[in-house]
Amino acid sequence: MFKIFKLKENGSDVKTEIIAGLSTFMTMAYILAVNPLILSACGMDFTKVFAATAIASAISCFVMGFYANLPFALSASMGVNAMFAYTICNSMGYSWQWALTATLMEGIIFILLTVTNLREAIVNSIPPNLKKAIGAGVGLFVAYIGLKNGNVIVADDSTITAINSHWFTGTPLLTILGVVITAILMVRNVRGAILIGILIITLLGIPMGETKYAGGSFLPASPYFCEFSFSEIFTNHKTLSDFIIITVTLLYVDMFNTVGTLIACAGKSNMIQKDGSIPRTREALMADAVGTTVGAVFGTSTITTFVESSTGVAEGGRTGLTTIVVGILFLLSLFIEPIFGSIPSAATAAALILVGGMMIEPMKDIDYSDYTELIPAFLTILMMICTSSISDGILFGILSYVLLKAFTGRIKQLQLMTWVVAGLFVIRIIIGILS
Template structure:
């Protein structure tokens, strides 16, 4: 593709950027979000899904959605299966509720269709605008705490305890636990030094250290490159459709929808503001096209065999490097597809190397808590309930429900009921009825 085509397609000069700048920005964004190639299949593997198939689905769905973002919205945003959403899929829906992973994929597929419908009608933006900022931030922070707990649990740093529910593992000298602690230290140092791609680099270094420790085993005849793409989960969601009618799937679908709504809109506005893309009213032009990329990515991803696809806040890294157009996103998509060539290397990565990444991602997501007004108890209490219930109930859905019930109630008793959007009252009542009748 020559420079003329690139200029006409992405309007580089109009956006004050160059091909070189966009390529560097794309590489930077990819480096900061590439950890999902390993972490997503590790999480969904806990739900019983085959690692290799989920990895392929993760990579292909990420490239697909990111290319749609590039050519329909001309924005420098990368998309991939979302952290938090994959945890909800694995630990709440499959492990917690006992559904099959095929049924969970079916729920994601339905939520994807809902995303498309409400995006086309403009309802998606209206719903998000009704949710108070404090709850949006609380959802992000709560998911961060939840993910960090999962990371510490997977690393076996935190273990179950009959007396206190959970406790610090007394055997920190176990090779797997020790490697996880080393990995957490490495990632922490890299993040503190603001090294681009800190999480991915940390995973790689930790894996290498795991070889002499005996945690990572390299079989004889090992080859680091392979073009084999495992798609055994393709279309598996159809097997779970009948199961949708045997559970309270409406709540699950709503939860998937809400979490993705908050995550995507917040990311688009936040990164758009950082890049100077917002208009004078604080809105993001072509937000509809950007949201559609997210919607189509989710639907396509569920067909391939992965959890909800969403816009990544790590896109900010590329924007900081000067990325301003869809060319940045094209580079990200190409790099995702190229990663399929080194899938055997990815399979060497132990859980002790990926668990610390969950803790670090949790730290990054917890940053949203600073945007909550804790001086106003009517804002602080619902936000705290949202944040606390996610890790304590081991469920993102319960955290969202707690916040949406608490918010209108405390506002009413404080005489601030007129400050609450009518839709929040409706959602609060629906969640109360859910608990009252165990829906």
Template sequence: MLEKIFKLAEHKTSVKTEAIAGLTTFLTMAYIIFVNPSVLGQAGMDKSAVFVATCLAAAIGCFIMGFWANYPVAQAPGMGLNSFFTYTVVIGMGYTWQVALAAVFLSGVCFILLSIIRVREWIINAIPLALRTGIAAGVGLFIGFIALQESHIIIANKNTLVSIGDFTEFAPAMTALGFFLTVALAHKGFKPAVVFSILIITLISIISGQTPYTGLVSLPPSIAPTFLQLDFSGAMTVGLISVVFAFLFVDLFDTAGTLVAITTKAGLIDKNGKLPRLKKALLADSTATTIGAVLGTSNTTSYIESASGVAAGGRTGLTAVVVGILFLLALFFSPLAGMVPSYATTGALLYVAVLMMSGLANIDWEDVTEAAPVVITTLMMPLTYSIAEGISLGFISYAAIKILSGKAKTVNISVFIIALLFLLKVIFIS
């Protein structure tokens, strides 16, 4: 049966190899089980329900990707998008988390439609690589800035806006330790470096009396506090258009970039340089986002950590299915997730920020017309506390610089169309 579904022989792999690959991928991305409830909890959502929604959305996304698209690509609620959900849409813009969930759902529906009518290729191919890189790096910088704030490594200052915190306090010290430990373990090639560091800091917190011990295993908590809590009436406003677009835009390019990277590493690209079953893979991603919103979590997306499973030999959707099964088993460890303090996850967030900013090395810094918009995009996300604003200002600056420098003909017309829409939004929509 497995051979028929996943074509294991054709991909020169085995059930054992795929199982090991799935376990490897899960261990490298399991941190989301602890981080996502921590981030979305700050939006006012029930952390226990978000924990269940995270595991279920990840499992469903993995099953769709594995059984339908037959790709060794795991899915789960995405980093960056959950930060945008909490810190920009809910805290920054003042919308309720129920409205934000509706915006996530709508972005997923739009993603599905784009995947069906093949507009996605036009969008993906039209957007310059520099802007895609700038967006990823900006999200990373934004995540890092949030982690520094949440851990009190940087604190508010009325004269300079922010200043250094007190490292003799428990939270900053533990964040720093978690970050250093994660980087050191990752450098040594230890796959579950992130989740291991989170657990170590949690253990230290329990031993020191900072966190009460409540157990490790139990039946999953109720998902009722977040299930079907979408507020579409509040989401149908002009001000939410840019939010829906930002959710869609970041998810679309994050997914596309991840799929290209993973399938290339796995040797799944066809002779024409194209991704086989790309439509199914993108539909799997977008469908998982809509389902995740219904369950009660931010956008579900493909994880670049899947590369670890591919490196371990994963070549088919069976790898993703194994990851999905492990996420279901994780449902029974809700007490452990509940004991994880926020400072145990902020070190992990800093590490994720480092990974997301690494793409800046690929920017052509000799061409200032490429580099300048990237810097604008990257800086404006944390400084405006908004991924959406960073994207819009990045597009506007890219289009304006190319026009004024006489390089307009080198840019796809779609970039100017998107930039114009963003400019109108900046001018007419507060």
């Protein structure tokens, strides 16, 4: 095991990697309930999607662990699943089989792009200061998700979000207690502080009525298999053009969500090299591409690298063993759905808030003296949070970076691939306007 994952070379050990894997899984296990719930809105069977999510997540985690040897876990992408159900199926009127076909094509194209090293080149073309901004932006985004999941902040008519006026009751109170308890454990350097915090809050939630037995069967459900609808694509010109637009859109969102997550988690684990590159990027992107393809085969929307992986990284996870642990837990979840489903949202919300705080460290290394570096970095962070989208944050950052450099006489500072990435974003904007 030490030789396979190179634990000593990465300054880790088996115990640390197992704790990291448990922590990552605990913070992202919600996807096993949320993803089927969202996709069932377009007519898909909840239990089949649950099984598909668990199996596809496990397989992609095993690829990431054994092939890439990186501590980054994968599962069904939040946001993309909503677009799958509510936009493609409910609004545009296409069947979920049609949407799965688009997902399959996206995965196959991603595999081809990864084999040709294009995706790796895109990751490495992002300027150093933007890489730092992406890492910090993802951290703040993770904390924002935690605050929302913990019901500490809620939607308000006059503002985007506001403090929940009932923060001293129920889920908000339990979330705040979780932050305090976990923070104390972290300050005291307790190993597995985040995981221990999740378990404590789960127990405290019992007398408060927040931790409830989810119910359900302990027998694993079977997923879908190859439920595609190629004939529906060629019904007429509109269905074909819509299929191309949707596939390209899925490509765009998945690509830059994954890029942002890899940069953020690699930065947190000190994996980014002096030249700005990330070790084994191509292998990591291949795991993502394989995951999406396998997910489509079994019946779920796009699989992507999860920002919650930063929880395991914060616990010391540095190798693929962390991800293998997550993959095993995804498979075991097929048998213990009622148990993991009982973990209250407040428990994982507290973990996300603190992990997000730990991820903003790269902000201190951004070059604040050069406005052509500072403004794009600022826009990356700001838009990532305000749009609730990692890919949109990168879009604003890259485009503003290219424009500022080009119109201030610093065009020579731009790499060819940076121009290519900017061009991809322009194409994405045009597609959005036309659609």
